Amino acid sequence: xxxxLRSFIKDVRAAKTLADERSIIxxxxxxxxxxxxxxxxxxERRRKYIQKLLYLYILGEKTHFGQVxxxxxxxxxxxxxxxxxxxxxxxxxxxSQDLLTLLTxxxxxxxxxxxxxVVSLALSTLGSLSSPELARDLFPDVEIIxxxxxxxxxxxxxxxxxxxxxxxxxxxxxxxxxxxxxxxxQNSAICTHGVLLxxxxxxxxxxxxxxxxxxxxxxxxxxxxxxxKLVRFVPSLFKRLQTLNSxxxxxxxxxxxxxxxFLQCEMIYTLRLFFQIDNDEINAYMDKFGDLLTQIATxxxxxxxxxxxxxxxxxxxxxxxxxxxxLRVLGINILAKFLAGKDNNGKYVxxxxxxxxxxxxxxxxxxxxxxxxxxxxxxxxxxxKRALELTFAILDASNIKELVNELLQFLDGTTDxxxxxxxxxxxxxxxxxxxxxxxxxxxxxxxxxxxxxxxGSYISSEKISDILIEINNTNNMQSKHDAVKQLLTETxxxxxxxxxxxxxxxxxLVTVWCLGEYADLILGQSANxxxxxxxxxxxxxxxxxxxxxxxxxxxxxxxxxxLKLSIKLTSGKCIDQLRDLIxxxxxxxxxxxxxxxxxxxxxxxxxxDVRKSILETMPKFEKVVRTTSDLRNRPLGNTPTKxxxxxxxxxxxxxGGDFGSSSNNINSNENDSKANNxxxxxxxxxxxxxxxxxxxxxxxxxxxNTSLSLNKAVSNSVELPSQAQKIHESSSLDIYSVLINxxxxxxxxxxxxxxxxxxxxxxxxxxxxKTLKLTMGPLHPSASIKEKEISVQTLKISGSGKLKLRTKLxxxxxxxxxNEQFDHKYDKVI
Amino acid sequence: MTxxxxxxxxSRQGKIRLMKWYIPLTQKEKAKILRNLTTTILSRKPxxxxxxxxxxxxxxxxxxxSLYFICGITAEVDNxxxxxxxxxxxxxxxxxxxxxxxxxxxxxxxxxxxxxxxxMIMCDGSIAESSKKEILFTMSNMDVxxxxxxxxxxxx
Numbered sequence: 001x002x003x004x005l006r007s008f009i010k011d012v013r014a015a016k017t018l019a020d021e022r023s024i025i026x027x028x029x030x031x032x033x034x035x036x037x038x039x040x041x042x043x044e045r046r047r048k049y050i051q052k053l054l055y056l057y058i059l060g061e062k063t064h065f066g067q068v069x070x071x072x073x074x075x076x077x078x079x080x081x082x083x084x085x086x087x088x089x090x091x092x093x094x095x096s097q098d099l100l101t102l103l104t105x106x107x108x109x110x111x112x113x114x115x116x117x118v119v120s121l122a123l124s125t126l127g128s129l130s131s132p133e134l135a136r137d138l139f140p141d142v143e144i145i146x147x148x149x150x151x152x153x154x155x156x157x158x159x160x161x162x163x164x165x166x167x168x169x170x171x172x173x174x175x176x177x178x179x180x181x182x183x184x185x186q187n188s189a190i191c192t193h194g195v196l197l198x199x200x201x202x203x204x205x206x207x208x209x210x211x212x213x214x215x216x217x218x219x220x221x222x223x224x225x226x227x228x229k230l231v232r233f234v235p236s237l238f239k240r241l242q243t244l245n246s247x248x249x250x251x252x253x254x255x256x257x258x259x260x261x262f263l264q265c266e267m268i269y270t271l272r273l274f275f276q277i278d279n280d281e282i283n284a285y286m287d288k289f290g291d292l293l294t295q296i297a298t299x300x301x302x303x304x305x306x307x308x309x310x311x312x313x314x315x316x317x318x319x320x321x322x323x324x325x326x327l328r329v330l331g332i333n334i335l336a337k338f339l340a341g342k343d344n345n346g347k348y349v350x351x352x353x354x355x356x357x358x359x360x361x362x363x364x365x366x367x368x369x370x371x372x373x374x375x376x377x378x379x380x381x382x383x384x385k386r387a388l389e390l391t392f393a394i395l396d397a398s399n400i401k402e403l404v405n406e407l408l409q410f411l412d413g414t415t416d417x418x419x420x421x422x423x424x425x426x427x428x429x430x431x432x433x434x435x436x437x438x439x440x441x442x443x444x445x446x447x448x449x450x451x452x453x454x455x456g457s458y459i460s461s462e463k464i465s466d467i468l469i470e471i472n473n474t475n476n477m478q479s480k481h482d483a484v485k486q487l488l489t490e491t492x493x494x495x496x497x498x499x500x501x502x503x504x505x506x507x508x509l510v511t512v513w514c515l516g517e518y519a520d521l522i523l524g525q526s527a528n529x530x531x532x533x534x535x536x537x538x539x540x541x542x543x544x545x546x547x548x549x550x551x552x553x554x555x556x557x558x559x560x561x562x563l564k565l566s567i568k569l570t571s572g573k574c575i576d577q578l579r580d581l582i583x584x585x586x587x588x589x590x591x592x593x594x595x596x597x598x599x600x601x602x603x604x605x606x607x608x609d610v611r612k613s614i615l616e617t618m619p620k621f622e623k624v625v626r627t628t629s630d631l632r633n634r635p636l637g638n639t640p641t642k643x644x645x646x647x648x649x650x651x652x653x654x655x656g657g658d659f660g661s662s663s664n665n666i667n668s669n670e671n672d673s674k675a676n677n678x679x680x681x682x683x684x685x686x687x688x689x690x691x692x693x694x695x696x697x698x699x700x701x702x703x704x705n706t707s708l709s710l711n712k713a714v715s716n717s718v719e720l721p722s723q724a725q726k727i728h729e730s731s732s733l734d735i736y737s738v739l740i741n742x743x744x745x746x747x748x749x750x751x752x753x754x755x756x757x758x759x760x761x762x763x764x765x766x767x768x769x770k771t772l773k774l775t776m777g778p779l780h781p782s783a784s785i786k787e788k789e790i791s792v793q794t795l796k797i798s799g800s801g802k803l804k805l806r807t808k809l810x811x812x813x814x815x816x817x818x819n820e821q822f823d824h825k826y827d828k829v830i
Numbered sequence: 831m832t833x834x835x836x837x838x839x840x841s842r843q844g845k846i847r848l849m850k851w852y853i854p855l856t857q858k859e860k861a862k863i864l865r866n867l868t869t870t871i872l873s874r875k876p877x878x879x880x881x882x883x884x885x886x887x888x889x890x891x892x893x894x895x896s897l898y899f900i901c902g903i904t905a906e907v908d909n910x911x912x913x914x915x916x917x918x919x920x921x922x923x924x925x926x927x928x929x930x931x932x933x934x935x936x937x938x939x940x941x942x943x944x945x946x947x948x949x950m951i952m953c954d955g956s957i958a959e960s961s962k963k964e965i966l967f968t969m970s971n972m973d974v975x976x977x978x979x980x981x982x983x984x985x986x
Contacts, residue, residue, distance in 0.1 A: 009938055044983075051941065058846055058940060060861065080979040083972065087944055094854040117972050127953035128852075153968065156958055164953040194959045201956055204831065252961045255915060262832075262919075262960040265912050269831035309911040316909070344879035349910055380878040 005051045012059070029056060036069050043081055046073065050088055057091055067092050067099055074106050079118065082110070086121040090128045100131050104138070111141040116154050119145070123157040127164045135168040139175070146180045152192040155184065159198025163205040170209050171219045178206075178229040185233065193253055193263050196240070200263075200270040203233060207273040231281045234274055238285075238292055241267045245296050245310070258306035265313045268296075272317045290327055293318060297330055302337050308346050312338075312353070319357045332357060332364045339371035344380055351375060351386035358393040366394045373406040377413060384410075385421060392428045397436045404429065404447055411454050422458045426451060430466045441479035445471065449486060453499065456506030461553070464506050468513055473620050477521070484518045487511050488531050492539060508543060509557055515540065516561030517617050520568040536565065537574040544581055552590050559585065559593065563600045564615050567608065579604055718781060718790045720752050727805075727824040732757045732813045735822075739803075742828045747803060749795045749826075753785065760784035763810040764793055771801035772830075803828045832912065834955030835887060835902035836863070837947065839936065842896045844868040847936050848943055852955035867900055881910050892917050897933050916957060920950055923965050945969060 008028055015021035032049045035041055041049075050073060053066040070092055073085030093099060103125070110122035123145075126138055142165065145158040166172050184190065185199055206226065213222055244259055244267070253260035271289060274282050293314050300314075301307040315331035317323075335354055338346035351372070358365050372394070375387035388410075395403050407425060414422050429451065433444060448467050452459070459467075474480045491511045494500050500507050515536060522531050540562055547554045562578040569575050582604065585597035603611060724736035733753055740748040753762060762783045768774045777794035785791045797803065803826035810819045839848035846864060855863075863884075870882060871891050882889045884902070890913040891900040899917045903910065921931070923946050928935040936943045949965045952958040959965055 006938060013937075054941065058848060060846060060864065062857075078979045078983075079972075080976040083945075083976060084941065087941060087948070090948070091850070091944070094851070096854045115975075117968075117975060120968075124948055124952055153964075157952065160952040160956060160958045163956070167954075192964075193961060194964060197957060197960065252963050255919075260960050261912060261915055262957050265909055266831055266957070305911065306915060309909060309915055312911050313909050344877065345881060345911060345914065348879040348881050379875070382882070383879060 004048055005055065008052050009055060012055075025056065025059065025061060028052060029061060032056070033065050036066060043073070043076055043078070047081060047084055050084055054088055054091060063092050067097075068102075071099070071102050071106065074103070074110075079115065082118055082121060086125045090125055093129055095129055095131055100129055100134055103129065104134060107134070107138055108141060111138065111145070116151060119154055120157050123154070123161045127157075127161040130164055130168050132169045135165040135172065139165050139169075139172050143176070143180070146184070150190055152190050152195045155190060156192070156194035156198040159184075159195065159202050163198070163201040166202070166205040166209060170213070170222070173206065173209060173222055173226065176206075178226060182229075182232070185236065193260055197263055197266055200237075200266045203230065203270050204266075204273055206230065207270070207277060211273065211276055227277060227279055228281070230274075231279070234271070234282060234285050235288075237267055237271055237274075238288060241271070242292060242295065245299055255306040256304045257301065258304060258310065261306045261309045264310050268293075268310075268313045268317055272321060275321050286323075290323055293323070293327065294330065297334060302334065302341075305343065305346075308338065308343070312346075312349055315353060319353065319360075322360070325361070328357065328361050329364045332361060332368070336368040336371055339368060339375060344378070344383060347375055347378070347383055348380075348386060351383065351390050355386065355390050355393055358390070362394060362396070365390075366396075366399060369394060369399065369403065373403070376406060376410040381418070381421070384418075385424075388421060388425060388428075392432065395432055395436075400432065400436055401443065404432075408447065408450055408454070411451065414455070419458055422455045423460065426455060426459050427463055430463045430470075433470060434466065441474045441476040442482065445474060445479055445483035446486075449483060452504070452507045452510055453490070456504040456508075456510075457501065459506040461509075464509055467510060471510070471514065472517070472618050480518065481521045484514045485522050485531065487514055488522060488536070488539075492530050492535055502546075505551065505554065508547075509554060512540070512543065512554065512557045512561045516557075516564035519565050523568060533569050533571045533574050537569070537571075537577050540565065541577060541581060552593060555585070555593060556596065559596050559600060563603060566604065567611050567615050718752070718792050720754065720790055721750075724752055727751075728807070728820075728822040730820055732759055732818065733762075733809070733811070733820075735807075735809075737805075737824065739826055739828060742803065742826075742830050745798055745800060745830060747797045747828065747830045749797065749803075749805070751793050751795065751807075753779075753791045753793070755785040755787055755789055755791075757813055758786050760812045760815075761810070762791065765808040765810075766795060767806045767808075768797055768799075769801045769804055772797050772799035772803075797830070800830055802826075803830060831907055831909070832916065832951075832955060832957045833904040833907050834913070834916070834951060835904065836955075837951070838864065838867065838898075838900040838902075839943075840864075840868050840872075840898045840900060841933060842872065842898070844872055847897065847933065848940055848947075850944065850947060852951075852953075863902070867902075868898075871898055871900060880914060890914060890917070894921050895933065897936070916951070919960065919962065920947060923950065923962050926962060926966055927969060942969075945972070 008024075011024050012021055015024055032053055035049050036046070036053075046069070050066060050069060053063055053069075057063045066088070070085050070088040073081045074089060076082060076085070089103070107122050107126055110118050111126075113119050113122070123142065126134065126142070139162075142158050142161050145154055146162065149155060149158070162176070166176065181199060181202060184195065207230075210222060210227065215221060241264065244264055247259040250259055253263070255261050258264075275286065275289065296314050297311060300310050302311055311334050315334050318327045318331040332354065335350035338350035341347070354365050354368075354372075369391075372387055372390050375383050376391065378384055378387070388407075391403055391407065407429060411422065411425060429447075433447075448470065452467070471480065471483065474483075488511065490497075491500065491508070519536055523533060523536075540558055544555065544558050544562075547558075559582055562581050566575050566578045569578075579601075582597055582600045585593045586601065588594040588597060603614065606614075720736055721738055724738045726734060727737045728735040733755060736752040736754065738750045738752070740750055742748075751764065751766075753759075753764075760783070762779060762785070764776075764779070766774060766776060775796040775798075777796070779791050779793045782791060795805075805824045805826075806821070807824070808819065808821045810817065812818065833852075835851075835853050837848070837850045837852075838846065840846050846868075849860075849864070851860065867882075867884060867889060870884070871889070874882070876893075880890055880892055882891070886905075887902055888905045888908070888910065889900060889902050890910050891898055892914055893899075899921065901913050901917060903913055924931045924936070924943060927942065927946060928939070946965060946969060949968050950957065950959055
C-alpha cells in the first residue's frame with residue numbers, strides 16, 4: 001500500500017479534535033474527487049486514490065463518485081488493479097444499482113481468464129453483486145466452470161456463486177444440471193471441505209427454492225424430477241456427516257478437537273431442509289436420520305464450545321422437524337446441560353430454544369426448572385429475560401408454589417434498572433394466579449403482599465385491580481383477615497421501619513382499598529394498640545395529606561375508603577374527621593374528586609341502615625368475557641347476584657347501575673374495573689327503586705341528561721339506551737356514545753345523535769389512533785333528523801390500542817352548513 | 831445456512847475499523863445500525879453473553895483485545911454459536927497472516943483484512959472455506975502475483 005494512504009490514515013488518526021479530523025477528511029475527499037476525474041492519471045496513482053477512497057468508506061464518508069472508477073480498474077489487465085478494482089466494487093456498489101450492467105462484460109471475460117485468481121475474484125464479485133439480470137446472463141459461464149474445471153479452489157467459489165444465482169433467479173433451476181453436482185460429490189479427489197461446503201450450499205439453495213416456492217407468472221412450476229434426482233444425496237450425506245463427526249484429528253479443520261464444525265453444521269442444516277420437503281422417498285430415511293442425530297449427540301463433547309455448536313444445531317434440527325419424543329427429550333437434556341454450564345452463550349441459546357419446545361414437551365422442560373431458575377439470577381439481562389419467559393412458560397398448577405417462590409426471590413434482587421423485567425414479571429404473575437387455581441389462600445395473599453411491598457411502584461393500575469379482585473374473592477375469611485391485618489400493621493408501622501417507600505403507590509392503593517372494605521374484620525376481632533379506630537382514621541388522613549396534590553387516583557380511593565370506613569367506626573370523633581376529609585374536596589378543581597365529594601356527602605347524611613346496606617363489602621367478583629349477544633340478553637347483574645344472592649340488591653347498584661354508564665366521566669371509584677365489567681348493561685327498570693334512584697343521583701354524573709333524553713326519545717324509532725354517555729353537546733346536537741363491547745382486538749361503539757333543532761345531512765367522520773382500524777356503519781334511521789329525534793351510527797374498531805375518537809361532524813341546520821369537531825377518550829384499551 | 835448480514839470491526843472507542851455488508855442497505859440504514867450497535871455492544875459488560883437481539887435480527891459479537899467483531903445474523907437460520915467460531919476463525923487467519931495481529935495492522939492494511947474475509951465468507955454471508963491453511967495459501971499466492979505485477983512494471 002502506498003505511503004500516501006499511510007500518511008492519510010496517520011493524519012486522520014492524529015487529528016486532535018473532531019473539527020480537525022473533519023477538515024482533513026473533507027480536503028482529502030475533494031482531492032480524490034478531482035484526481036479521479038483526470039483521465040490522464042496513471043493507473044498506479046489511480047490505485048492509491050481508490051485505496052484512500054476505501055478508507056473514506058470505512059470512515060462512513062460518501063464514496064459514490066468512485067463507483068465508476070472501480071469498474072475502470074477491473075478493466076485493466078494487471079492483477080494488482082483487478083484485485084483492488086473488484087474489492088472496491090464489492091464494497092462501494094450494491095445489488096440494487098444500475099451500474100452493475102457495466103460489469104456484465106468484464107465479469108464475462110474474467111470468468112474465462114486463464115489466471116485462476118482472476119476467475120476467483122470475478123466469482124466472488126458476481127456472488128456479492130448479482131442482480132437478476134446478471135444472474136441470468138452469467139449463469140452459463142459459471143456452470144461451465146463446474147463442468148470443466150478440476151481445481152477445488154475454483155470449484156468451491158463457483159459452487160457458492162451458483163447457489164446465490166439460483167436464489168436470485170428461480171427460473172435458473174430449469175437449466176441447472178444436478179448431474180454436475182452429483183459428479184463433483186462422487187469425485188473424492190476434488191472433494192475438499194471447501195468444495196463440500198459449496199455443494200451443500202447449492203443443495204440448500206435448491207431445497208429452499210422448493211420449500212418457499214410460490215407460483216408466479218414467470219415461473220409457474222419448478223422442475224418436477226429435480227427432488228427425485230437429489231434424494232440420492234441423503235444417504236451419502238449421512239455417511240459423510242458420520243465420518244466427519246467421528247473423525248479424530250485433522251489439524252487443518254480442527255476446532256478444539258471437533259472436526260470442521262462449520263461443515264458439520266451446514267450438512268445437518270442441509271439434511272433438515274431435505275426433510276422439510278414432503279417426499280416419500282426422503283421420508284423413508286427419517287428413522288435413519290434420527291439414529292444419526294442420536295449418534296452425533298452422544299459422540300460430541302459438550303464441554304467444548306465447538307462441540308456445543310454441533311449439539312445446538314442437532315437440537316434445533318430435532319425440534320424444527322418435530323422428530324420423535326425420545327429425540328426431543330434428548331435435545332432438551334442436551335440444552336439443560338448448556339444451562340448447567342458456565343458459558344453464557346450456551347445458556348442464552350438453550351433458554352431460547354427450550355422456549356420453543358415447551359408446548360410440545362412441557363414435562364421434559366419442567367424437569368430442568370432448577371437450572372432455569374438459577375438463570376433468573378444471572379447478571380446478564382438478556383439471560384434473565386429469557387429465563388423469566390421460560391419460567392412462565394413452564395409454570396402450571398403443579399409447580400406454581402416452587403416457581404413463584406423463585407420469582408419472588410428474583411424480584412427481591414432487582415433494581416431500578418430492571419423495571420421492564422419487573423413489570424413483565426408482575427403482570428405474568430398476577431395472570432398466573434388468575435389462570436391456575438391454587439390451594440391455600442394464605443400463601444396466595446402473602447405472595448401478593450410480598451410483590452406489593454417489593455415492587456409496588458412498578459405495578460400497572462390494571463394489575464392492581466386484578467390483585468384487588470383476588471383479595472376480594474378470597475373465600476377463606478381468616479386468610480383475608482390475616483392479610484389485611486398484616487397490610488395495615490405494616491403501613492402503620494412504616495413510620496418506624498420505613499420499609500415501604502413513598503413512591504410505592506401500589507402498596508398504598510391496596511392498603512386504602514382494604515381499609516375501606518375490611519376495616520371491620522380487624523377492628524372487630526383483633527383491634528390492638530397498633531390497629532384501632534383512631535390509628536386507621538389517622539392513617540387515612542395522613543395519606544390524604546401527603547398525596548392530596550399529586551395523586552388524584554389515590555385520593556379517589558381514599559374518599560371511598562373514608563366513606564366506607566365511616567360505617568364501621570363507633571367513635572364519633574373519627575367519623576367527623578372522615579366527614580371533614582370528604583367534604584374538603586367539595587371545591588376541588590379536579591372535577592372527578594369534586595363530584596365524588598359532593599355525592600359522598602349526601603350519602604353521609606343518609607340514615608345509618610341505608611348507608612350500611614349501600615356500603616356493604618363488595619360481593620365476590622367474577623371476571624367474565626362477554627359477547628355482544630349475551631350482553632344484550634342478560635338480565636341485570638346476572639353474574640354477581642347468582643353467586644351472592646344473599647347480598648342486598650343495592651350493592652349491585654353500587655357496582656354497576658348508572659354508575660357503570662357514567663364511569664367514563666367520573667370513573668373514580670375503587671371499583672373501576674369491576675364497574676366496567678359488571679355494570680354497563682344494567683337495565684333501569686329492573687333495579688331496585690331506592691338504590692337506583694339514590695345512586696343514580698349520587699354516582700351517575702350525567703344521569704340527568706340521560707333520563708331526560710330517554711323521555712324525549714320515547715316516541716322515536718331509535719331510543720337512547722340508559723347507559724349512553726354524553727360525549728359532546730352543541731347548540732343543535734347532543735352526541736352520546738355507548739361502548740357495546742370491547743374485547744381482545746375489537747370493540748363496537750354506537751354513537752347517538754340527538755337533534756335539538758331540525759338537522760339535515762349529518763355526515764360524521766371519525767378517526768382512531770394509528771394502531772386501530774375503524775369501520776363505520778350507516779346512519780340509522782336517517783341522516784336528517786327532526787328536533788328531539790335520534791339517529792344512531794355504529795363504529796366497529798379492531799386492532800390494539802387506547803380507544804380514542806376524533807369526530808368531525810358536518811350537518812345543515814336550516815339549510816346552513818355547520819361543522820363541529822370533538823375528541824373523546826374511552827377508558828378502555830383493546 | 832450461515833447467512834451473515836454484515837460484519838463490523840469496531841474499536842473500544844466506537845471507531846469503525848472495517849465494515850462489510852452482505853445485504854443491500856441504504857446509507858441511512860447502515861449508519862443507524864453502526865450507531866446503535868456500537869453503543870449497545872460497547873456498553874455490555876464482559877461477562878454478558880455475546881448475543882444481542884437488535885431490531886428484526888440478532889447480533890453476535892466477540893471482543894479481541896481492543897477490537898470488537900460484530901456480526902449481524904439471520905435469526906432462525908444462523909447458529910449463533912457457530913458464528914462465534916466463524917469470527918474466531920477469521921481472527922486466527924488474520925493473526926497468522928499479519929503475525930500477531932493488532933488493531934493497527936487492520937487499520938493500515940484494511941484491504942488485506944477484506945481480502946482474508948472474502949476468502950472465508952462469500953456471497954450472501956455464507957462460509958466458503960473453513961481451513962485457515964487454505965485461506966493463507968490463497969492470500970500468499972495472490973500477494974505474490976500482485977508483487978510480480980509491480981516487479982514487471984519496474985523492470986519494463
